[in-house]
Amino acid sequence: MMNRVLFIGAILGVFSAVAQEDTAEKLRDSIAPYETVINLEDVFVFGNQPVFRNEEQRKKYELLKYRVKKVYPYAKLAADKLxxxxxxxxxxxxxxQKKRYTKKVQEEAEAxxxxELKKLSRSQGKILIKLIYRQTGDSAYxxxxxxxSGWRAFWYNNTAWFYDLSLKSVYNPLEVEEDxxxxxxxxxxxxxxxxxxQEPAFPIDYEAIEKKWRNSSKE
Incomplete structure (x- = not known):
């Protein structure tokens, strides 16, 4: 059975070049406290905490936050290198020459x-696949x-199922609560x-999505 690092590494290996910059700072696991007012190009105002239905949901959010912050830099790097x-x-x-080049890129990226990828859990791998879709507009598959090649994609996807993952996963925060x-x-x-x-590969209206899920939580 192929190790999960091979199919996740294949994702990065296909469209990642050897990083020139040090990414250690981007992979920090610390959780910083929330701020009250945030200034972006589009201004969002966040409360100290998002609203949760119960304590269990809050704990799940904190764990999800750790995982997202762990893998997002990989997804961003993937989009940059793609x-x-x-x-x-x-x-x-x-x-x-194109095949020779992509093979060389994959070998360098896997090295x-x-x-780093060996340290990712299955749950982190699931999020990474979703964020790759967010940043590139295409599924990892x-x-x-x-x-x-189609055969290589088929093999990676079917191997991924052994770990309850699918490289065909997409990212849809309007319809999927976890997203x-x-x-x-x-x-x-x-x-x-x-x-x-890093801007997503497709429009995401956070305010509209947040409003939908906030209203849903009241039902």
Whole structure:
């Protein structure tokens, strides 16, 4: 059975180049206190805590926050490097050179990230796959398929099911409650400069989504 690091590493390996900058600071696990007023390009005003239905939901939120802050930097890096790789691929004259280039990128990225990815839990891997969709607009499955081969994507996806993961997972905070809480965590972390802002690959109206789920919690 393939180790989970191989299929998560394949995601990053397909569209990640060797990072030149030190990402240690971006991977910190500390949880900072909430602030009351946040200034962004679009101004959001957050309370000291989001509103929870019960204590169990609050505890789940705190755990989810830890996981999101752990894996978001990987998703951001994936989107950054995907853009760079696509630009490079456009300059290569034939498929042979493109395949050689993507293989080299994958090998370099796996060498760079394998030790870090081994430390990710299954729950963190699930969130990483969702955030890759948020930052690139494509599922991890489609990215692997488009940049390497359909057979490779099929194998990675079916291996992932052994760990209760799917590389076809998408990110939909309007319809999926966990995704809404992930978005809430990201927006709060961006506002406190705990995570580096990167715009999602598709429009996300946080205010509308937050209003929907706030009203839903009152029902």
């Amino acid at each position: 853009y760079q790789i696509e630009r490079t691929l456009d300059t290569l004259p034939n498929n042979r 760079r990230f394998t030790d 489609d990215l692997v398929k488009n940049l390497r 809404f809480w992930i978005e809430d965590i990201l927006q709060r972390a961006f506002s406190r400069k705990e995570l580096e802002v």
